[in-house]
Amino acid sequence: MKISKLMMILGAISILGLFVFPLWRITLEAPQYPIPLAMDIYINDFADVHPHDIKNINLMNHYVGMQYIPESIPEFTIFPIVIAVMSVLGIAVGFIGKHKLFLAWFILMLLLAIAGMYDFYLWEHDYGHNLDPNAIMKFTNKDGSVMGFQPPLFGSKDILNFKAHSYPQLGAIFLAIGMALSFISFFVGKKQQK
Amino acid sequence: MKKINGLIGVLIASLVMLTSCNNSETTPKKSGGALKSSAAEKVYVAPGEHDEFYAFVSGGFSGQLSVYGLPSGRLFKVIPVFSQDPEKAWGYNEETKPMLNTSHGFVPWDDAHHPDISQTNGEVDGRFVYINANNTPRIAKIDLSTFETTEILEVPNSAGNHSSSFVTENSEYVVAGTRFSVPFPQRDMSIKDYKGNFKGALSFIKLDQEDGGMDLSFQIMMPGFNYDLAHPGRGNSHGWFFFTTYNTEEANSLLEVNASQNDKDFIAAVNWKKAEEYIKAGKFKTVPANYAHNVYDEHTHTATSTMKKEVRILDPAECPGLVYFLPTPKSPHGVDVDPSGEYIIGNGKLSANLTVHSFTNMMKAIESGNFAGEAYGIPILKFEDVLGGVVEQPGLGPLHTEFDGKGNAYTTFFISSEVVKWKLGTWEVIDRKPTYYSVGHIMIPGGNSRKPFGKYAIAMNKITKDRYLPTGPEVTQSAQLYDITGEKMELLLDFPTIGEPHYAAGIPADLVKPRSKKYFPLEENKHKYATKSESEAKVVRDGNEVHIYMTMIRSHFAPDNIEGVKVGDKVYFHVTNLEQDYDVPHGISMIGANTSELLIMPGQTETFLWEPKQVGVWPFYCTDFCSALHQEMSGYVRVSPKDSNIDLSWSLGE
Incomplete structure (x- = not known):
């Protein structure tokens, strides 16, 4: 099997890491x-x-009027389907072996990832x-607007007495590796064709 | 030459003591050189840092057990054991009232003496602490995963439960003896007929290997002496237990004179492995008894009290090889066994010398069958046969000895108020340091096990007089921390204690810390009246009983408005703390309640009873400053006249 095909298939499998890791x-x-x-x-x-971190985050956040972190959101149904479909698609594309399709898969995955991030941003903002x-406690910014x-x-x-950190975890790294593999496989495939 | 040195040592020591008041302020402390760190540095534990050792120091007549850190001497917790404690609702809430039940009814106080940590393979394992109640004989078990008392067993046929509660080297038994012999069976009789009619029971309480639970397996019914202290054998002497006796005169009045006549009293050596054989062979008598067994369940958060009705008795006269007497001068108080199990130190409190028996010699003497006589059918071994050595004239009034695991022993002297370090085997005195004042017990972490941690010793003093800022006629008792790593002991710290720091048990913190729980999981709460969510909160009437199923979480109660309660009702507040985070307890108290507050840990349910006597609207509130909205955490109960027909109703946030 050509190295580019292998890379594409590995990349498509790699994103399944999202089902295991955060x-x-x-x-x-x-x-x-x-x-x-x-x-x-x-x-x-x-x-x-x-244990109980979310319960305790909710307990704390209710002082400033934030909603409870929901048990479930619609995205939890959509995201797994998207990732599963993309993985199957990627494996299929890998077997077909056309490097232009590799790029197409990469671009599609990139767009979906951006969409996902945007969706996450919207949820966070809300x-x-x-x-x-x-x-119980209301805070305003210096300009008088309500503090978010x-x-x-x-x-x-920094948010009031807390320092908040937001960083990707292993699942995101698997996604990044998968995308990187598909992107590189495009160039490798292109070179091999010549 | 040695003797002369010793004499000069004593002279110098007494001179120093005589003059220390005058020059202690001006004379610089002797130090081991410029590189040696100061005492202050040695006991300094920086903010946020942890101590190296836990010390469980009994509260004596406070009835409780205090938890200190060493070397800082900081107090972390007072664990209620035998005395009611309104701070923690111990013995006030419905859940823990049964813990203080006895055959004499509810006893709200006791005198807690000898904490001992459970052992595995002769080493302290940090699972449980056992401690005795001296007055109304009981043994308690404290679970070191929660630092709470989870079991109390009353000891029948006993009085002045002092030679207790010492654990064998694999936590097979916790053992209790009686300081005051009593008629057996208890009956109405003339005190003058003490001799021969009063008996001293030695109780062997079997421990459950999993949960440390206690079950009185058998009692050995001994002659009517006073069984003062005890310690288990270890290593080669594992399977034996040693008890000191005084009042072998069997006096029943003016004991200070009449019980101090015999030149020698005894150390009773009990072969408990042999006792097990006799029990197995059915050589016991089952006699009627009445004693309470109180168990607190961590999942129901509730105690139950059961009265036990029987006990198995072994008569040593009918069980050859079960008990031997080792003559020991003169009213021995403590009996301590060195880490190897070979030496049995009899601290003859009225003797000029310290007597050390040898286990090997004892076994030889028993084998030879050549006894000095017998008392009530119990063979008395010959003093010179069992003697292992004598520490000559070490001080006045020896009480207790502990060991550092490096071949040294540390004995306290009550009358001469000092700790004396001496060497096992050579019996020579190495060092002596004064205590301030009148030391009782000494404690080295693991100091009564096969593996002592010989870094620190604490001396526990009965008298402090001028040592601290005065607080009227009643002043604190104290513990004093010595560094024992060097040839000479060094006094580092002097800290006040609760009640009487009678005895203590110490252990490296790392053996306990990882097992300490942070909260109780709500899903494991099996309390009969647990309310696991606000939606389940309710109020139920059952005749004149009103049961309030209440929850608490930052920063409100549910419900917080209750109506329909009437004068003469018995109102039970069953309150569940819904928090599931470390260190977020809530409290609750009700105006006019004749009980204490409740202090409820996350995931726990507790109950208090309120019997409203006056019509009105009465508030309750959270007593533990729990959160930024703590002051808002409160509610009202409306109390209507007895004949009112207002229905029960309850609400939150309406």
Whole structure:
């Protein structure tokens, strides 16, 4: 089998790592939480990093009127289907072996990933800004607008007494490796054709 | 020459003691050179750092067990054991009231003496602490995963439960003896007929290897002496248990004189492996008894009390080879067995010398069958046959000895108020340091096991007089921390204690820390009245009983408005803490309740009883500063007249 085909197939299989490992992690640090509160985001679940972390994040966030982190969101149904379909598609494309299809798969996966990130941003924004008007504590920015508590999409940010961190996890790395493999397989396939 | 040195040592020591008041402020402390760290550095545990050792220090007449860190001497917790504690609702809430039940009814206090840590292969394992109640004889078990008392067993046929509660080297038994002999069976009789009619029971309480649970397996009914202290054999002497006796005179009045006449009293050596054989062979008598067995269940968060009605008795006169007496001068108090199990130290409190028996010699003497006589059918071995060595004139009033695992022993002297370090085998005194003042027990972590951790010793003092800021006539008792790593002991720290720091047990923190629980999982809560979510909160009337199924979470109760309660009702607040995070307890108290607050850990349910006597609207509130909205965490109960027909109703946030 040609190396490019193998790479494409491996890449398509690699993204299945998202079913096993978390995509993203949000961590909240504060002095009175020597073990920080943290939540792992899977393509189909929000999960405690330490037992009851989500319950305790909810408990804390209700002071500023944030909604509870939902048990489930529609994305948890959609994402697994998208990833499964893309993996099957990628394996098929790999067997077909046309390098232009490799690129097409990569671009499609990239667009879906961007869409996914955007969707995540929208949820985060809503989570951080759609506050209960009867919140126990209300904070305003310097310009007088209501302070939001949106965690960063990527990176670290101070939110009141907490420092919030938001970083990709192993699942995201599997996705990145899969995409990188498909992208490289395109060039390798192209070269091999010549 | 040695003797002369010793004498000079004593002279110098007494001179130092005489003059220390005057020059202690001005004379620089002797130090081991410029590189030697100061005492302050040695005991300093920086903020946020952890101590190296746990010390479980009994509270004596407070009835409780305190938990200190060593070397800092910081107090972390007072674990309620035998005394009611309103801070933690111990003995006040419905769940723990049964823990203090006895054959004499509810006994809300006791005198807690000798904590001992469970052992595996002769080493402290950090699973459980056992401690005795001296007054109304009981043994308690403290579980070191929760640092809570989870079992209390009353000891029948016993009084002044002092030679207790010591654990054998694989936690086969926790053993209890009686300091005061009593009529057996208990009956109405003349005190003057003490001799021969009063008996001293030695109780062997079998331990469950899994949960440390206690079951009184058998009692050895001994002559009517006073069984003062005890320790298990270990290593070669495993299978034996040693008890000191005094009042072998069997006096029943003015004991201070009448019980101090005999030149020698005894150490009773009990072969408990032999006892097991006799039990197996059916050589016991089952006699009626009445004693309470109280068990606290971590999942129901509730205690139950069961009255036990029988006990198996072994009569040593009918069981050859079960008990031997080792003559020991003079009213021995402590009996301590060195880490190898060879030496049995009899701390003859009225003797000038310290007597050390040898286990090997004892076994030889038993084999030879050449006895000095017998008492109540129990063979008395010859003093010179069993003697292993004598520490000559080490001090006045020896009480207790512990070991550092490096061949040294540390004995406390009550009258001369000092700790004396001496060498096992050569019996020479190496060092002596004063205590401030009148030391009782000494404790080295693991110091009564095969594997002592010989870094620190704490001396526990009965008297402090001028040592701290005065607090009126009643001043604190104290513990003093010595560094024992060098040839000479060094006093590092002097810290106050709760009640009487009677005895202590120490253990490296790393053997306990990883097992310490952070909260109780809510899904494991099997309390009869647990309320696991706010939607399940309710109020139920059953005749004049009202049961409130209440929850608490930052920062409210559910329900927090209750109506329909009437004067004369018995209102039970069953309150569940729904939190599932470390260190988020909540409390609750009700105005006018004749009980204490509840202090409820995450995932736990507790109950208090309130009997409203006055019509009105009465508030309750959270007593533990739990959160930013702690002050808001409160509610009201409306109390209507007895004949009112207002229905029960409850709500939250309406």
